[in-house]
Amino acid sequence: MRSCSAECELLTPGSLEAVLCLLHDEPGLWTPIAGGTEIMVLYGAGKLTERKFVSIAVPELREITEDGGWISVGGGCSFTQIRRHVGIQKHFPMLAQCASWLGGIANQNRGTIGGNLANASPAADSPPALFAYGAELELISARGKRRIPYEEFHLGYKKTALALDELIGTVLLPKRFDDSLRYVRKVGTRNAQAISKICMAATATVKHGHVEEIRIGMGSVAPTPLRLAATERALMGTELTDAAILNVVIWEARRALASETAPIDDIRSTAAYRTLVAGNLLEEMLRTFAGAAR
Amino acid sequence: MQSERVVGQPVFRKEGLAKVLGAARYIDDLSMPGMIYGATVRSAIPRGRVLGIEFSPGIPWDEFTIVTAKDIPGKNYIAMINNDWPCLVDGVVNHPQEPILLLAHPDRHLLPQAVAAVHVRYEEMSSVHSIEESERGRTIIWGEDNVLKSYLLEKGDVDAAFAQPDIIIVVGEYTTGAQEHLYIENNGAIAMYDEHAGVTLWGSLQCPFYAHKSLMAVTGLPEDKVRVIQVETGGAFGGKEDYPSMIGAHAALLAMKSGRPVKIVYDRAEDMAATTKRHPSRTRHRTAVTKDGKLLAADIELCLDGGAYSTLSSTVLSRATIHSGGAYFWPNIRVRSKAYATNTPPHGAFRGFGAPQALFATERHMDRVAKAVGLTPEEFRRRNLLLTGETTSTGQVIRQQIDLQGWMERALDCANYREKKARFDRENPDGVRKKGIGFAVFLHGSGFTGSGERYLNSLVGVDATAEGRIRVLVSSTEFGQGTNTILCQIAAETLGVDYDVVEMAPPDTGIVPNSGPTVASRTAMVVGRLVQSAALGLKQTLIASGLLGERYLTEEFQAAAKAHIGKHGGLCSMSRYQAPPDVYWDDQTYRGEAYAAYAWAVYVAEVTVEVTTYSVAVDDFVALQEVGRVLNPVLATGQVEGGVAQGIGYALYEKVSWDRGLMKNNQMTNYIIPTSQDLPKIRVYFEEVPFEHGAYGAKGIGELPMDGPAPAILNAIAHATGEDFNAIPLLPEDIAERLAAGAPAAQEMATV
């Protein structure tokens, strides 16, 4: 441990209301800590700049509920909860899948979806599935609640729409993708306990061989997790069932992808590799969809 | 052979229960009264002069014990072969993370801040960061030419062989990267000093007497005032051969200055950045072969990156040189080898010790030679593998009854090699998943090289306690590989007593004799044999004294031992190493018996290369080896499985990212080793041809499994992709770069 616990302060107010009050009264002073699986890594390495923490491990944030057309996942739900939830497995299998890919078992037991999103790593594993499923977020503070599409959450590298006194209260998932085609894949540095070099999830509706709706999320190809809006636009209405046309579609899609992504060289991979594999995954996705649509 | 009761049986590990119950105590579990904690201030530059050291305000410096090179009472070096490795920087820095200054304080949490508050000012000098740069010699950082050591091994007339008509010449260059040991337990030590007893060191280490020798040099204390005790050690793999002498000397210096016991335990980031790794290598092969596939001559040039100081590089290079010829008969061979200095933390011992580098090159190259002469890898090897009676590269006659051709066939059968090869050839063109199968045939010399064992002159004892327990006295240590268990098995077998009544004497230089370092796959074969003869001596003493009959039960043996102790005050039998007869070695010409014995192996790997992500999965692995005698089948199988896993890491995952001599990815998130999810079923098979001078026929086994996986896997990848990859680690990024050149790129599609 390169940090000194005596220098840190941790409050455990115990209820959501008390947490929100604290965050509101002294905005920016207290850093929320949920599972701690991001924070404690920095702590161990002596790289944590914050000193004051408030535990947001409160029951109000740990529920998964189903009502009407939505499943609501509390921001404090662990990936184990998500992975095991029958409703999520049924309606949002790619999210359950991504949860199962995140770190190891211990990590899934502690790490939360709120922490995964708020930490805002471009390599995080849950964002692609959330883009693909059209998720929305409910942000909460002592001032009240507001609801935003997940697409509007990431503003830049490690910058989010969260105000200083706000928490991710709920992740909302619309149950309208049961009949969609889907594709999900994580390319990590190894098969388990791996940070993604690329992670991708997509849903699509293909009618009479034509793409009617498509949503694609991708990680590690830009400063933030990305919804591939340009690629989606390029694919809307295209025909997948004719082999010759499909090749052109794939080429157009790869080009659109290149236009909206900017992978980098880092300690885990290279820009060249990410560019190539992102395109390959996109192609694999389209061939899978085409196969299913035929 | 089958009548043995204990040897060859899967008896439990001696220390297994304590480990499983969490009762085993490692260095960081130990505490001494009044103990304080030490930390190390390390260099931030690869090379330069230290101009000054400043202590920033805000830290209660008067509470700290501070040690610099000036405080060293003895010699400022870690005693090894050349004594060129400073214990603490004295004016000149030669690599990043070099220890400059030591701090100790009762509150360990204050240490990171204090380390950060020490500012060292430097005058930077130009530095060298690759074999090529070192070879070019524009900047000289060691000796006159940056060469830490060189060897020339020659057999036959290589130049004449290459001048022959009608031959095929195949050339190739092969490179391997550094590898981090990643033992579970980081390096750690506790030292205590008092004027009368001198220095006592407790450490997580492999070689108590190596640390003993270095502590004597650094402290200037005599032999009997330095005591080294190995505590339970959480893995080593060679990484705790030399570095414990460094961290141990640091703890001792702080203990001497502060007058308090001092503990230093590295965290993972420090351990990875500052301690040794496997030597990176570059090997060039030029091979002359007849048109019908008989090897005529090899001209091999092998280079290692040794890091900033010579440390163990000469011996690693020696083993690499000797293993370069592989398991083949060469009428003519020349190996020119050099270890170069670079401004990197010194590379050190790592399971295999030069052989994995050499054999990667050789076994990858042999597949390419086979292809060049139009033979399958197996048929080409069949024509050239060593036979009993033939000579190795050093001219050593193989006296053992070996059957490499037969063992190769058995391994290939176990892997269903021929059927799979044909099927993959048929199916690969259509898929995005390309399958391949490849193999390697190799050898590993057991024990110290050449005259090494004679210099070590190991001494071993077996004694009995007043309670009638039997003890094995050796400085050979347990660090997960099974030393305790096999040596107790050997003693129990020889004495004719139950395994349960035999135990290991504490690995404490104040108690046990020097049976040599726990390295070089020597423990089972060399030390085991000495335990066997010491045990035999003990038994004969009891029989000769009339206290024991020819046939007895364990209790009767114990009673006789007690009676003997009652009468004579003790019962102990010692045995000293004697070289097997007919062993001849010339250190100058590198000719003769390089090793008392070789272990042999054939490893077969099956892989899938997925061309969407360019990732490689090892799907199946057959590991067949001849190791003389399997002393404990569970431990032996574990050694092979672990070695293969480590070899898979070496081949496909483990990449040290260097930035001017500094490891950038010094954390487990970014230095990738395979998990259980990345490993195939590893199918282990043994052949046993007992070696007459090993314990119950045993030869070395610990390092062998590290040598074969990388070439077998890369040969399989070559089969799958049709591409020659000749560098490890081979990451998906590297495969992508090569394969993408031929893939339907976006530009080509533009014409559709």
Ligand SMILES: Cc1cc2nc3c(=O)[nH]c(=O)nc-3n(C[C@H](O)[C@H](O)[C@H](O)COP(=O)(O)OP(=O)(O)OC[C@H]3O[C@@H](n4cnc5c(N)ncnc54)[C@H](O)[C@@H]3O)c2cc1C
């Ligand atoms: C060994 C290991 C392996 C890992 N593997 C993966 C992996 O494969 N894929 C992956 O994506 N991640 C991985 N992670 C990262 C981490 O586990 C996840 O990002 C996890 O979801 C973080 O959640 P947490 O609750 O632990 O976050 P914390 O560490 O508690 O918090 C992280 C950040 O989010 C903020 N925060 C937390 N909750 C909220 C909230 N509800 N509202 C607003 N802000 C909040 C905190 O203030 C902090 O800034 C790994 C981590 C480790 C240690």
